[in-house]
């Protein structure tokens with residue numbers, strides 16, 4: 001099987017840790033790849049409507065290769081840090097560029113796992129309640145659920161089958177390592 005992980009992290013840190021953990025849990029007999037969106041060139045969707053009929057994007061950038069990899073993948077893992085209760089700009093840009101798949105239905109039925117991390121662990125030690133900086137203003141547990149929901153809606157639109165989700169809070173992805181391994185088991 002081919003397993004493709006896509007990271008929308010701007011730092012390559014906690015989100016990528018979660019994605020790597022899922023990939024590591026999957027046997028090496030499978031082909032596994034992590035695509036980090038910040039390292040490649042993906043422009044914004046222009047809403048030119050070109051893809052509505054021929055299912056191809058007119059923009060000639062790295063999304064062409066990623067689209068081929070998405071089509072070839074048997075299972076996909078999407079990972080995004082939680083930004084303002086949503087996915088990161090990089091992940092949202094990627095979703096928008098997946099519009100050809102909404103029309104082609106070429107991702108229909110593919111298994112997908114979702115991971116997200118929220119909160120700032122750097123501030124936990126200053127808060128006797130054990131919460132992170134974001135939790136003092138809001139709730140990072142709520143934030144991450146909203147982010148995962150946004151990813152779920154994207155998957156629903158392109159017809160992918162969400163088999164599991166992992167949320168990390170207080171900026172602590174390691175606390176979810178066991179759940180990430182279990183997610184890997186659902187993808188193969």
Ligand SMILES: Cc1cc2nc3c(=O)[nH]c(=O)nc-3n(C[C@H](O)[C@H](O)[C@H](O)COP(=O)(O)O)c2cc1C
Nearest residue numbers: 009011013014015081082083084085118119140143
């Ligand atoms: C622009 C921005 C917005 C953020 N919004 C939220 C938020 O709504 N809720 C939250 O709990 N954490 C928020 N955070 C914290 C990130 O979710 C957190 O730093 C995450 O671990 C980053 O993942 P990374 O290590 O992959 O970059 C935000 C961070 C940034 C930079």
